[in-house]
Amino acid sequence: MAPGIVAQPCDLVTVPARQGLEAVDILRLRDGVGPVLHDGACDTLGFLVPPGTAAGWDVPGSACTQTSGRGIPLGGPEGGAAPEPPVQGTGWLVPPDGAYADATDPAVLRAALGEAARTIEAVDRCQ
Template identity: 40%
Template sequence: MTGHKTAVDWLASVAPDPDACRWEWERNPLGVVLLPAGKAWDVLILPGGLGLPTLDVLIRVLDRPGPVLVDFGDHRAGFFVPPGTAARWLGTGIRTAGPGTWIVVPHPGRATRGVRWLVPPDGSGTLTDPALLELAMHEAAAGPAGGRRGGG
């Protein structure tokens, strides 16, 4: 359970009032809070059809990617990346959350309805490298390796 406590502390550290954030998290029946992006992380939000395969690629090449959220129905996946990424990101169909934006964040230690963690934070501050994320997106968009080799 200490891993969850550490993850809660890491996430809550960006809130205007971390203690109030933790209090709200414990009492909100949905198990979610709004947190500002752009302080400890930015979030790149990919359509689910690209985000989930991209996560599969990242999991094959990394010991542990940074935190990844998914919305209800798996329509969008949010990858936590270093602050400043949103301001520099150019990509069609990719939404960004950086300074001045807020995101819905579920409690990392509880099951929630709606937004949930595919890769929960571990409290260490690990984030996904945006260059590696971009490469993984290209590989995911190209489809499975077996499909590319086909019957030529």
Template identity: 45%
Template sequence: MDARGAVAWLVAAAPDPEACRWEWERSTSGIALLPAGQLWDVLIVPGELGRLTADVLLRLTAEPGPVLADFGDFRFGFFVPPGTAAHWVATGVRTAGAGTWLAVPYPGRSGRGLRWLVPPDGSGTLTDPVVLELAMHEAAVLLVSGTDEV
């Protein structure tokens, strides 16, 4: 992971990128609030389904987009192209798109309740929504079958 590139990519979404970077790098929490909907949207998948989806996604593609997880693995956030949230329909999946803000930990550090499962690579790579949907379907089958082996 290129931490500097990842930081530059993430703060580019902020209304004032330099002020955001300055505060983020000096913050004791290691968390920044960044607006979704410009450079990326986030699909937030709950618990076990989110964990299995991340496992399947990592098997399906060598370069997924960034994935956030909270420390309890209660929620997983998959970074997808902007506009995806406005059209995503799935029971139990929350979306963060235009008009929403997301708490994001500094790349390479964990923040209060948040960590990067797949950190941003600095290039702007995002998860293809079609591939994510396939991973979610496969994860759901694993949950229903009672196995969590991918």
């Protein structure tokens, strides 16, 4: 691990991309978004959340994966480049150095995902 990079333990909440993108916008408006990953096909987004979140995560349409203490490197190298994503085949939508926090607060994420789902439902009804 390069100097200046600290591995922080985290869990990962995975959601469909459409709902995740809405939630990212909501969280950015409230300065509450942590690092966010996208999969290679952009089908899903993954929100980094504090370790232990997986044990109580129950939001329909999403999954929370426990990392068993594995962390991601936060605080990129001195050159300012974002660290490699912690999951193979993913990229950063919101890199650690562009996030407002080391991880997204689970309660705040739960509320943003609910608001995003309601927004998508309303848009779909109007089409």
